[in-house]
Amino acid sequence: MISMNRRQFLGFLAAACGSLSVGKINAHAKGMSKLRRGTLPMGMYIIDAHSHPDHFYLPGCTICDHPLDQIIEIGMNASSFAAVGDFAYSHPTVSFGELLMQLDYVKNLEEAGRVKIIRQISDIPHVERAPGFAPGAILSVEGGTPLEGDPDKVDELYEYGVRLITLMHYRVNAIGDIMTPIPDGIVPNGGLMDDGRAIVERMFHLGMVVDVAHAHIDTLRGIADIALHYGKPIIDSHTSPSYLETPVDPIRLRSWAEMEMVAETGGIICTWPLKVSKPGRRSNRETLLDWAKESLRLKERLGIEHIGLGTDQGGGLPEVVAGWESILNIVDLAEAMLDVGFTKREVSAYMGGNFLRVFKQSIR
Ligand SMILES: [Zn+2]
Numbered sequence: 169m170i171s172m173n174r175r176q177f178l179g180f181l182a183a184a185c186g187s188l189s190v191g192k193i194n195a196h197a198k199g200m201s202k203l204r205r206g207t208l209p210m211g212m213y214i215i216d217a218h219s220h221p222d223h224f225y226l227p228g229c230t231i232c233d234h235p236l237d238q239i240i241e242i243g244m245n246a247s248s249f250a251a252v253g254d255f256a257y258s259h260p261t262v263s264f265g266e267l268l269m270q271l272d273y274v275k276n277l278e279e280a281g282r283v284k285i286i287r288q289i290s291d292i293p294h295v296e297r298a299p300g301f302a303p304g305a306i307l308s309v310e311g312g313t314p315l316e317g318d319p320d321k322v323d324e325l326y327e328y329g330v331r332l333i334t335l336m337h338y339r340v341n342a343i344g345d346i347m348t349p350i351p352d353g354i355v356p357n358g359g360l361m362d363d364g365r366a367i368v369e370r371m372f373h374l375g376m377v378v379d380v381a382h383a384h385i386d387t388l389r390g391i392a393d394i395a396l397h398y399g400k401p402i403i404d405s406h407t408s409p410s411y412l413e414t415p416v417d418p419i420r421l422r423s424w425a426e427m428e429m430v431a432e433t434g435g436i437i438c439t440w441p442l443k444v445s446k447p448g449r450r451s452n453r454e455t456l457l458d459w460a461k462e463s464l465r466l467k468e469r470l471g472i473e474h475i476g477l478g479t480d481q482g483g484g485l486p487e488v489v490a491g492w493e494s495i496l497n498i499v500d501l502a503e504a505m506l507d508v509g510f511t512k513r514e515v516s517a518y519m520g521g522n523f524l525r526v527f528k529q530s531i532r
């Protein structure tokens with residue numbers, strides 16, 4: 169999810185749980201009548217590398233802007249269901265037990281037949297629109313702070329069904345450092361810590377996807393070195409490019425140097441609908457078409473096999489590109505990608521084919 173101060177977060181809670189969402193829900197209902205997966209290339213896998221369906225990490229929420237119903241409606245093969253392990257420093261900490269309680273929500277969905285938790289590759293459903301279709305749920309954790317640097321807790325998560333961990337989020341922890349600003353008085357580690365190294369190695373050993381979203385470049389570098397040693401790919405599950413060669417400011421956007429580290433492991437950079445708009449900036453990201461053009465630039469420099477989709481929907485993105493109201497607009501994104509010159513096969517690689525490859529290389 170995206171960084172918010174306390175006031176913004178409370179507003180987000182209200183929007184997620186209360187009547188403020190009604191207008192947006194209506195907009196979705198309108199969109200559902202015209203958007204169909206049938207307009208996408210046949211056989212295309214759609215896999216969202218990072219999202220929070222039903223805002224399930226917020227207990228008690230009944231209305232949200234990223235409902236599971238829309239994931240089913242669009243015929244997504246699988247989506248990340250990311251529990252949140254840490255928030256900004258102004259929020260209460262999350263214990264390991266509370267993290268598991270968040271994930272219970274997805275277990276309950278599975279018991280109700282609404283999703284299929286992906287424990288192995290063969291669990292990913294192929295059929296998109298059969299009656300009663302249950303999409304795949306990739307149990308994920310965003311923020312490794314509740315692990316307290318203990319690799320044995322990775323085993324517990326694995327046993328629980330978690331197959332993807334975003335190690336960093338909004339707190340410096342026993343694993344490493346984050347890419348966004350930290351409060352005065354918090355001392356950064358200086359990169360990946362020994363405990364972080366042990367956790368990454370345990371994840372590779374067990375068969376999990378290592379996600380470097382939110383990680384500081386020095387932490388990312390340490391993780392990428394381990395990945396190269398083990399011959400495993402890593403991902404950044406939700407970001408977009410800054411187009412800088414190296415990071416200059418502590419921001420959520422990735423420089424070329426960082427993205428190339430991920431690509432070098434065989435991994436993927438997954439991009440999201442975040443609106444990025446600054447006066448005078450040459451590469452603003454304000455529309456679906458901008459998103460598609462950005463993907464073209466990433467393809468040209470990193471290679472088509474190193475890009476993918478990671479929406480962070482349900483994570484409280486402050487603003488999204490024009491043309492994106494919900495996950496249903498994935499059809500429009502695919503069409504924009506075709507318009508700017510992608511082939512259907514390349515769109516398919518972006519939408520899920522590349523993630524599937526990484527998942528197969530990661531999951532035992
Ligand atoms: Zn998120």
Ligand SMILES: [Zn+2]
Binds near residue numbers: 170310382406480483
């Ligand atoms: Zn995030």
